[in-house]
Amino acid sequence: MDEHAEYIAQLLLKHINGTLSENEALELRAWAAEKSSHAALLEQVNSATFVTEKLRAYQGRAIPRPDEIPALRNAMANRGSRLRYLRGWLPYAAAIVFVLFVGVLTYQLSSKVSNPQNDGMAADIQPGGNRATLVLENGSTIDLSAEHSGIIVGQTIKYIDGSMVRIPDKTVSRGRKDAAKPGAVTEDGASNYLALVTPRGGQYQVTLPDGTRVWLNAASSLRYPSRFMGDERIVELEGEAYFEVSERWSENSDRSAAKQPFLVKTKAQTVVVLGTRFNVAAYPDEPETKTTLIEGAVLVSPVADRPSTAILKPGQQAILSNGQLNVRKLDAALEVAWINGYFTFENETVQSIMRKAVRWYDRLEVEYEGIPDKRYTGGFSRKSSLSQFLQILELNNIRYERKANKVVIKP
Structure with missing residues (x-):
């Protein structure tokens, strides 16, 4: 079973029940913005008639009528009635997820666009992930584990799960009384300066010594002290x-x-x-x-x-x-959708969209034979491969030619 389609189906079920969290609502909105077919399915799901009729066709048995669903929602919000209504509703939850899953998968497959000119080309470029380098004060570098999503900086440096970041002895400056391993203050109480650097196709998190949490996007760097001192905290x-x-x-x-x-x-x-x-x-x-x-x-x-x-x-x-x-x-939540795994673009040029793509898809090169005189609004999952991202371009009528790792934008 397509895990992503099943997950979207679960979100659609929560949407029907009115139980989406803020982040889940953002994910569902971004998914709907990826393709017009996704938006169409979400609009259909908003119709109680669509869901219940699909379920009747699937189950061939009596289920709540469309006009009963609003009452079910209201009753479920009432604590005194919640369990009673849930007992009646839960038997249908699995069937609803199945129906929505089939709908999501059907819409995804039916909306895929083939591009014959790209057949037989080089292997696809996969999306980015957890990749970063920690740069120490003396210039030495440590490649951080891709198995972890971030680090915590204090007297020591740990991954988010509490395991220690392995720091080879050779990375520490020698011959200095104040030499200290990164993350620790020096003997005279001073702090070391560190830098977290993500490459193209990388992202990482860091919890600073004061408890501030930072999510670093691709092709970015953050320089910060191992200990904040004085009247200001500066990064x-x-x-x-x-x-x-x-x-x-x-x-x-x-x-x-x-x-x-x-x-x-x-x-x-x-x-x-x-x-x-x-x-x-x-x-x-x-x-x-x-x-x-x-x-x-x-x-x-x-x-x-x-x-x-x-x-x-x-x-x-x-x-x-x-x-x-x-x-x-603006809708600020869409601007930070990237930390939840989505790219969004609102009234942006094709150059702006492609700059985001270049940062996320390592080795991707972009050339322009012409620049479309249009602006675009939409979104896509950061888990999408380059080919899937290019399909989104086609759905937005952006013409291109792909040559291995190079994408040429057409006028």
């Missing part, structure tokens, strides 16, 4: 990262003093936060630096000597381009 970013910043008070202050700010510095701007969730995209090959706020508040300040600054509210995005700072409202 440096190139590329894209999602932050969940922990609140912290300055070591030299009491609880009545101001919180210790957390600063994210990029080449073009500085983001100042106190405790919040936000995303910063600052790739050197992009014309814009984007800061998107999910929760809390942040202050965005361009590095250039200009008076413009912006304090963002949740659901807002600051866009810095050519020294000009503008703020817009």
Whole structure:
């Protein structure tokens, strides 16, 4: 059984019952945005008639009528009636999942687009995964395990499951009294500077010494200290990262003093936060630096000597381009869909979409024989192979020719 189709069917069942979590709702929305056929199926699922009629055809037995489903939902929300209604509803859950699974799989297979000109080409490029390198203060590097999704930095460096990161002795500077293994402070109390670097096709997480969690996207780097000291917590970013910043008070202050700010510095701007969730995209090959706020508040300040600054509210995005700072409202959840395994694009050019693809599909090269004068909105799973991603391009009427690892965009 196609595991992805079965998982989407489970999400559709939760959607019917109104029990989707925030992340699951985001995944389902992104899946629906991948193809028009997915959106059509989701629209049909929203019809109680569609689901119940399909079930009747499958089971040949009495099941709740369409007009009974709203009452079932309301009753299930009432604790006193929940068990009674669940007993009547659960026998049909497996059948519903089966019907939705068949629907998902049918829509996926029927919407696949063949491209004869690509037959017989080189092996497909698979999507990226957990790949990163830890760069120590002395320049030595450690390739982090692809079996783990992230590390925790403190007096030692551990993977998220608690196992230790193996640090060979040769990576530690010798002949210095303050030489220390990465993640530990030196004898005089100073901290080491580390950098987490993801290649094309890589992603990784890091929990910083203050408890702040960072998700690092492909082709990105984050430089940070093994211990935050002083009145500010400063990290440096190139590329894209999602932050969940922990609140912290300055070591030299009491609880009545101001919180210790957390600063994210990029080449073009500085983001100042106190405790919040936000995303910063600052790739050197992009014309814009984007800061998107999910929760809390942040202050965005361009590095250039200009008076413009912006304090963002949740659901807002600051866009810095050519020294000009503008703020817009948007669906912030879609902007950070990448941490949940989805790419999304909203009113974007084909060049913008392909730059995202190049970062995720290692060895992919892109050339342009022409640039379509259109903008596109949609999404795709980061688990998709390159061929599956190219099918999404075709569904959006983007013409291309593939030559092994090179994709040539046609006008």
